[in-house]
Amino acid sequence: MAVTIRQSARMGWYLMRQRLAKREMFPLLVELEPLFQCNLECAGCGKIQHPDHVLRQRMSVDQAVSAIEESGAPMVSIAGGEPLIHPEIHLIAGELVARKKFVYLCTNALLLEKKLHNFTPNPYFAWAIHIDGLRERHDASVEREGVFDKAVAAIRVAKAGGFRVTTNTTFFTHDSPKTVREVLDFLNDELEVDEMMISPAYAYEKAPDQEHFLGVSQTRSLFREAFAGGRRKRWRLNHSPLFLDFLEGKAEFDCTAWGIPSYSLFGWQRPCYLMADGYASTYKELIETTDWSAYGRGRDPRCENCMAHCGYEPTAVLQTTRSLRQSLRALVG
Numbered sequence: 482m483a484v485t486i487r488q489s490a491r492m493g494w495y496l497m498r499q500r501l502a503k504r505e506m507f508p509l510l511v512e513l514e515p516l517f518q519c520n521l522e523c524a525g526c527g528k529i530q531h532p533d534h535v536l537r538q539r540m541s542v543d544q545a546v547s548a549i550e551e552s553g554a555p556m557v558s559i560a561g562g563e564p565l566i567h568p569e570i571h572l573i574a575g576e577l578v579a580r581k582k583f584v585y586l587c588t589n590a591l592l593l594e595k596k597l598h599n600f601t602p603n604p605y606f607a608w609a610i611h612i613d614g615l616r617e618r619h620d621a622s623v624e625r626e627g628v629f630d631k632a633v634a635a636i637r638v639a640k641a642g643g644f645r646v647t648t649n650t651t652f653f654t655h656d657s658p659k660t661v662r663e664v665l666d667f668l669n670d671e672l673e674v675d676e677m678m679i680s681p682a683y684a685y686e687k688a689p690d691q692e693h694f695l696g697v698s699q700t701r702s703l704f705r706e707a708f709a710g711g712r713r714k715r716w717r718l719n720h721s722p723l724f725l726d727f728l729e730g731k732a733e734f735d736c737t738a739w740g741i742p743s744y745s746l747f748g749w750q751r752p753c754y755l756m757a758d759g760y761a762s763t764y765k766e767l768i769e770t771t772d773w774s775a776y777g778r779g780r781d782p783r784c785e786n787c788m789a790h791c792g793y794e795p796t797a798v799l800q801t802t803r804s805l806r807q808s809l810r811a812l813v814g
Contacts, residue, residue, distance in 0.1 A: 487604055488556075488583055495555045496802050506739045506768050509795050510556035511549055512754040514745035515540035515573060519563040521589055521623045528562065536562075538746050545573045548744045549582060552764040556583040558609065560754075565592040571599035578605045585609040587649060589628065590635035597642060607645040607675065610636055614664050618655065636672050647676040647719060654695055658706035665707075669716045676719035681728070683755045683789045696786045697778075701730030720790065723797035728788060732797075736777035736784065739768060740795025752776045754791045756783060 492509075499507045518536040519529050529536065549557055557577055564570045565588050577584050587609040600606070610632055613622040619629040639646050648668050652661060661679075668674050681700040695703065704725075713725055726732040738753040748760035749767040753776075761767035777792070778784050784792075 485604065491555060491581075491583070493802075496798075500802075506773075508552050508554035508742055508764070509740045509798060510558055511552055511554040512741060512743040512791065513545060513549065513557050513559045513573075514561055514743065515545050515559065515564065515570065516562040516567050517746065518566055519561060519589075520566065520591055521563070521625060521628070523623050535746070539567055539569070540573075540746055542569050542572045542576060545744075546576045546580075548749075548764070549577060550580070552742070552744075554582070556585070558585045558587060560587040563589055563592070565596050571596070574600065574606060578603050581605060583607075585647060587611065589623065590632040591628065593635040594638050597639065597644075600644070602643040602645070604645070607647050608636075608639050609647045609649050609678070610674075611650075612648045612664065612668060613651050614656065614660060615667060618660060618664075621655075622651075622653075633672065636674065640673070646672075646674050647678065648674050649678045649680070651680050651682045652695065652703065653682050654699065656703065658703060658709075661703065661707035662712060665712075665716050665718075674717070676717055678719045678790065679728075680790050681788050683787055694786065695788075697788060700728060700786075700788050704728040705730060720794065721797045721801050723801055724790065724794045727793055727797060734793050734796040734800070736787070736792035737795040737799065738776055738792050739771070739773060740799070741791040742767060743791075755787070755789060 514528075516536075516539050517528060517531050519526075522529060559570070559574060561567075564586055567573070570586070574584050574586055582605065584606050585608075586606070588611070590608075590610045593608065593610070612629070612632060613619045616629040619632070620626050636646050636648075650664060650668075665677060665679070668677050681695040681703075683694070708725070708729060718725065723732055727734055741754065742764065743750040743754035744764075748762050749764055750756075750760055751758045751767065751771050752773065756776075761770060775781060776784055778787070
């Protein structure tokens, strides 16, 4: 089991409280975007396609913390853009950690070694470093040579400094079961990162590369073959077993977009981190004024090929908590 006992216990207690309160909609994790600017221009990303005046904006510490507090989410993934460009990102992370929120700071790691002194190891804090394959594959994905080596060096430095280090790997049609296994073996065995997150790429409408996003059948085939032989059980994957079943096509879920909402400079994004159908000023407004039944496969054509964790991991987690067998399965890994 990759997730710490502390985090598992806190999440279990949080979910129990929601059930006792008979609360139907609540966040498991918030995707916090305190800026959109990035120091890379990845072909598969549509997050930096904003005008310059928007890319120059930075969310204040108070705004970021207030949004998370209002939502009540126990976990926060700080993304962007590249968060380490933000001059006060360490203050945002520090304030959230002080409130005992589990914080994952997502980064391409180009600035990590330079900024590391601003952070302190803490059981509530983890780096989440993007690694989209081994050297050639990763550098092609981010369209810059040398980024893979810099990210690997940063992981080693952060680990040596006592930080918890996780990774996030996105797969495209370029990938094969062999390349999936190779990168996960490298991260798990060579770098010994604490957790690994994986996801099929979502087809951002504004991404420069529109040719290499995986469809549902491609995603299922890719992960079914990559996981053959029980490999997924030895990798320290930061996912519930049911979500991994979903990636393989062994389970089918509805999207639970409200479980991992996104808060950015524009407000609470409808309906999720990957689509922008307007914004709400508060989490309460987001929940109460969004037609959640309008989204998901078979409902919105933009969702047809989506199998991203932000919509389907919450469904898997909630189904896990409703089943003793699945809860025990998740516990033992």
